[in-house]
Amino acid sequence: MARVDCNQEEEESPLLQTSHQILKGNIWTALAHFIAGVIGSGVLSMAWSIAQLGWIAGPLSIILIAFFALVSAFLISNFHVYPNPTNGNTTMNRSFLQAVHTILGYKNGLVCGCLVYFSLFKTGVVYVITSATCIRAIRQSNCYHEEGHEAACEYENKYYMLLFGIVQLLASQIPNIFHTKWLSIIAATMSFTYSFIGIGLGLAQVIGRGKIEGSINGISTANPTQKVWLVAQAIGDIAFSFTFSLILLEIQSTLKSPPSQKVTMKRTCTIAIFITTSFYLLSGASGYAAFGDSTPGNILTGFGFYEPYWLVDFGNACIVLHLVGGYQIYSQTLFAIAERWYAEKFPESALTSDIGSLKVLGLPKFRVNPLRLCFRSTYVISTMAVGMLFPYFNEVLAFSGSIIFWPLTIYFPVEMYIVQQKIVGWSSRWIVLQVYSTFCLLVTMFTLAGSIEGLVAKRFG
Template sequence: MAGSDSDNEEQEKPLLQNSPHTCTGTIWTALAHIITGVIGSGVLSLAWSMAQLGWIGGPFCLLLFAFFTLVSAYFISDIHLYSNPKNGITTMNGSYLQAVRTVLGYKNGLVCGCLVYFSVFKTGVVYTITSSISMRAIKQSNCYHEKGHEAACDFSDTYYMLMFGMVQILASQIPNIFHTKWLSFIASIMSFTYSLIGMGLALAQVIAKGKIEGTINGISTTNPTQKIWLAAQALGDIAFSYTFSLILLEIQSTLKTPLSQKVTMKKASTIAVFTTTVFYLLCGGFGYAAFGDLTPGNLLTGFGFYEPYWLVDFGNACIALHLVGGYQVSHELGILV
């Protein structure tokens, strides 16, 4: 019984009730945070995922993951304010991890904490590698433009990783998510920009070719084992493209009252999931239609397009800039756990 009492004490510690920050967030700031955390450069790899799954499986899986993402967002937003049925005490859950501790107990929170921090680490690695690839792609694009598409334009991305790390050290001086609204707005604009560039270049290629590539079954040049493995990778890429549940409660905690934070968060989640799904379908569909079985892993860094090189450069610069903001917003969950 002593152990359960201790668990209850841990559960009932409200994280944000004594917060010195004034909640001024609106549906638009919440939407900016979500878009920053969701629409990463992974949107440009969805054409490859579409190529593995085909014209039926690809769109269906995107819609299916969108549905489950929205349902989970609704469930999580409902436990932002949790009333303990045993003692009637209401706790404000300011993070995903605290919600697990409050509802399921301290021991389950320890297990969840390991998974949360692993996710933080994984996201940091992915963002660092992706940003360095985008910065390197700018140099490669200029090299291909000057020396031809067959030139050996191979460069190391180590220095770009170090550069991204130094920028993050500076950006990490922003105290917390209450002060990152401007960063999220900039990052959201960048994500829409490079997504539109990828879609536009792919659509232009389809028009230039005069035909739509791809099949119902997806890539058919692999053996069954490879097909299953690549399809599993494609599903993983799609799932990774929809993750924002871990930072949902932090975003909800920034919303102002008297309007219900839960209602505002659900509206923002609905708009965000709908918007991202439309972009994902268009970007993935146009990319697959342009390249078919030869769809690159990333429309901009994989050099599905070489010209106009300045537009490819601009798109990759937008990716790198977006990931600066996306890294910070995605790692805000580490502040409140």
């Protein structure tokens, strides 16, 4: 009989969770985690992305990338339980990185590890930048309301990055993703709230003017080369908005059964991506219809909307609250990988011994150990530092999306599926999968070139 290798000694570690805690999740908690992790900074840039691509290519790009993301999600959900043909054991893969290492081997796992760490880190950086931009926008909104729209209401982002970082220093001491259920629910609620606000303000602007702005070709530029780079950045922004593959198996590990975790996860992914895509299309279309060639990079902080100022303030406050939870959804995945590795490598280390307890954000008290305190604090400070160095919203989003979309969302899931299903090389299924992967690679290379050009131009131009 095949032996199930669930790594029971991990479950007893203070850095991990016991099995009875892991199996409490359902489709609603998974949906909250999913939406909190997916609908984030990306929705704010959808109007700008559609503005670069135009009324036809913009929505089609969102739908196409959403389809790619759904295919990837369905593939990844199959890897949670992997019957290893080499030793007859069944491995429970509780993270994307573990799945790659188990199915594709050490070398692929090493490459994937570097990309995973970069992806999780860059998401933290993007959330730092976005939160600071939103806090600054609240101050600017009140300033414009009191002194007029032409007033010089400029404030430094770095102070607001520090403020967000202080909150995350505390929130990062939450032990793991299983304790973030309420943060995810709040974050998901905030996602819907500020998305509705952005959509509503855009539609109100269109109705008030009685005219739909924009064109089929998108924003025109004097330099055709610059137009190409902007299109590449827009596709990169959209790709960033659908990069959730890293947290899917972590979420799937929280689900109870029956029904099977795979079935629940596929239902969750279908619902979540449908909701996400609908919001992206509505937000992008309403923003572009309202502003046309003047569409700002961030629909709520670019000050296309000045009034009602209190609603703009509320929308930005919702974004900040969402990013507090969203930051943790991604960071907890990285924390779990690093701390699990350390606990296995140095099981007797004093750094994993509890030194006290901490109460965070009204949640129950958590045990604190030196490893968690030092590593997580260093991580938060590092994301703040990089955010201060490159505080460019759209360009950072495009770079983040383009550099990891193909390998993590397309390549590794496709290769794992080929190995798991034992698909023969040059068979019809193999050819379809390789064409699909190659097409996405070409798109990713295009967006990466555009995002690098944008970052260089902003930083050194």
